[in-house]
Amino acid sequence: MTVAISVRDLRKSYGDFEAVKGIDFEIEAGQVFGLLGPNGAGKTTTVEILEGYRDRTSGDVSVLGEDPQRAGRAWRSRIGVVLQSSSLYPNLTPRESLRVFAGYYENPRPVDEVIEIIGLTEKADARARTLSGGQKRRLDLGLALIGNPDMIFLDEPTTGFDPGARRAAWETIRNLRTLGTTILLTTHYLDEAEQLADQVAVLRGGVIVRAGSPAELTGGASETEIRYRQAGEEILERTTDPTRRLHELTSAALERGEVLDGIEVRRPTLEEVYLELTGSEAGAE
Amino acid sequence: MRLFIHQLRTEQLLFWRNREAAFFTFFLPVIFFLIFGSVYGNTLISSEHIKGSYFLEAGMIGYGVASTCFAGLGITLVVRRELGILKRVRTTPLAPITYLSAVLGSIFIVFLLEAALIILIGRILFGVPFPSQALSVLVVLLIGAVCFAAMGLGISGFVRSAEGSSAAINAVYLPMAIISGTFFTPKGYPTFLKVIADALPLTHYTKVTRDVMVHGEHIWTDWKQLLVVLAWGIAGMLAALKLFRWQPREA
Numbered sequence: 001m002t003v004a005i006s007v008r009d010l011r012k013s014y015g016d017f018e019a020v021k022g023i024d025f026e027i028e029a030g031q032v033f034g035l036l037g038p039n040g041a042g043k044t045t046t047v048e049i050l051e052g053y054r055d056r057t058s059g060d061v062s063v064l065g066e067d068p069q070r071a072g073r074a075w076r077s078r079i080g081v082v083l084q085s086s087s088l089y090p091n092l093t094p095r096e097s098l099r100v101f102a103g104y105y106e107n108p109r110p111v112d113e114v115i116e117i118i119g120l121t122e123k124a125d126a127r128a129r130t131l132s133g134g135q136k137r138r139l140d141l142g143l144a145l146i147g148n149p150d151m152i153f154l155d156e157p158t159t160g161f162d163p164g165a166r167r168a169a170w171e172t173i174r175n176l177r178t179l180g181t182t183i184l185l186t187t188h189y190l191d192e193a194e195q196l197a198d199q200v201a202v203l204r205g206g207v208i209v210r211a212g213s214p215a216e217l218t219g220g221a222s223e224t225e226i227r228y229r230q231a232g233e234e235i236l237e238r239t240t241d242p243t244r245r246l247h248e249l250t251s252a253a254l255e256r257g258e259v260l261d262g263i264e265v266r267r268p269t270l271e272e273v274y275l276e277l278t279g280s281e282a283g284a285e
Numbered sequence: 286m287r288l289f290i291h292q293l294r295t296e297q298l299l300f301w302r303n304r305e306a307a308f309f310t311f312f313l314p315v316i317f318f319l320i321f322g323s324v325y326g327n328t329l330i331s332s333e334h335i336k337g338s339y340f341l342e343a344g345m346i347g348y349g350v351a352s353t354c355f356a357g358l359g360i361t362l363v364v365r366r367e368l369g370i371l372k373r374v375r376t377t378p379l380a381p382i383t384y385l386s387a388v389l390g391s392i393f394i395v396f397l398l399e400a401a402l403i404i405l406i407g408r409i410l411f412g413v414p415f416p417s418q419a420l421s422v423l424v425v426l427l428i429g430a431v432c433f434a435a436m437g438l439g440i441s442g443f444v445r446s447a448e449g450s451s452a453a454i455n456a457v458y459l460p461m462a463i464i465s466g467t468f469f470t471p472k473g474y475p476t477f478l479k480v481i482a483d484a485l486p487l488t489h490y491t492k493v494t495r496d497v498m499v500h501g502e503h504i505w506t507d508w509k510q511l512l513v514v515l516a517w518g519i520a521g522m523l524a525a526l527k528l529f530r531w532q533p534r535e536a
């Protein structure tokens with residue numbers, strides 16, 4: 001396995017305030033890594049250090065084999081960045097903006113190809129100021145892709161999207177993954193991490209409180225919930241052995257010739273694990 | 286160099302595409318020249334011993350350098366910084382120095398075009414002859430462009446929000462343009478206005494421009510005035526070095 005990013009005991013202080021308190025993680029090349037956490041958890045600070053935009057206080061960081069703090073233009077041409085807020089020239093069209101940014105790179109992707117990837121074919125010649133919020137964000141993504149990077153940083157790429165725009169953005173990000181691009185994604189949406197990420201780290205108060213694949217994170221929470229109605233009464237059971245328990249329930253019901261109304265079996269979602277991990281801080285959002 | 290040219294062309298596209306900014310910084314001095322030239326172009330300005338149109342031509346070039354290189358550049362930089370565009374540029378392989386050189390080069394081109402247009406209009410409509418010391422005039426224009434651009438870079442660091450940027454910067458440069466004697470001669474000013482006018486770089490720059498363009502003097506004749514302009518330029522540069530930021534303030 002090739003490691004795209006490795007972070008060892010990363011720390012960052014602003015004056016007396018320690019925003020990142022010694023975190024470790026690794027991202028394999030070609031993977032989507034989700035950095036999850038509430039506002040103020042240290043996500044953006046971490047990402048900006050990896051992008052070479054901020055200097056760290058201490059620790060070791062390697063991105064595509066180089067230290068971002070010292071990396072030069074060749075390294076910059078291998079990364080693409082989507083900042084937390086949209087940053088576009090309002091009077092240029094997507095096609096013009098993409099052409100401008102394509103000029104900064106040695107081997108850019110063709111402009112038309114990027115317009116297609118981000119799904120802005122119909123708006124390719126409209127001024128950026130006239131685009132919707134979701135379309136602007138997709139253009140941001142396009143500008144990050146135009147240089148044909150090996151690694152893309154997405155800082156809260158879908159914040160403020162309506163559900164339709166969100167799904168469209170997810171589809172785009174999945175497409176990128178199939179092109180072999182390594183992606184680091186920060187988000188405070190759990191479903192987003194669950195949908196897109198191969199690996200997730202949950203950041204809270206500058207430390208990683210849990211890391212693993214979405215399945216491992218939810219799987220680690222041991223119990224499965226079974227809900228059903230019996231004689232008009234709502235029943236909720238928690239079990240560590242859902243196969244056996246379900247079999248017992250359903251065979252008993254069949255024997256009695258009953259129906260288990262509204263039967264539902266569910267594992268805790270990442271959201272529940274996350275809320276448990278981040279406590280009231282996340283609940284307040 | 287290829288990247289510089291690429292960015293310079295981008296900057297020109299961005300400048301002319303933004304109609305509102307192009308109007309206020311490029312066309313307004315030209316329009317004022319047409320209007321005021323028609324009003325008092327043929328009147329003799331006794332304190333300066335020249336016709337109104339001669340006086341105005343140099344004045345509008347002074348006003349032009351302030352509106353393009355100082356106000357136009359300053360507003361552009363604040364807006365781009367607050368929109369996150371400067372920050373985004375820093376994530377690309379484009380070298381910051383190449384980017385800034387192209388931004389400056391582009392506004393210099395805009396100002397030189399504006400000055401050429403004013404001189405041309407002066408010649409065609411108001412019978413002001415072309416300046417005799419063409420090279421000196423070019424040097425004066427370039428010194429003005431560089432010094433006022435340095436001040437534009439400097440002031441961008443003081444302005445915090447994109448929304449307020451044109452209001453804040455216009456509040457500085459419009460009164461300055463009027464007090465500095467670009468439209469009227471400052472010789473009849475009351476004392477307190479004279480004191481203010483004497484401190485402003487545009488007063489001195491307009492005098493240098495007028496002496497070189499209208500009176501055909503050499504540029505070094507007004508070395509004291511040039512020193513004041515340069516001092517302001519250096520002050521602007523120092524402020525820029527201390528306050529210039531790539532990332533938005535409101536984040």
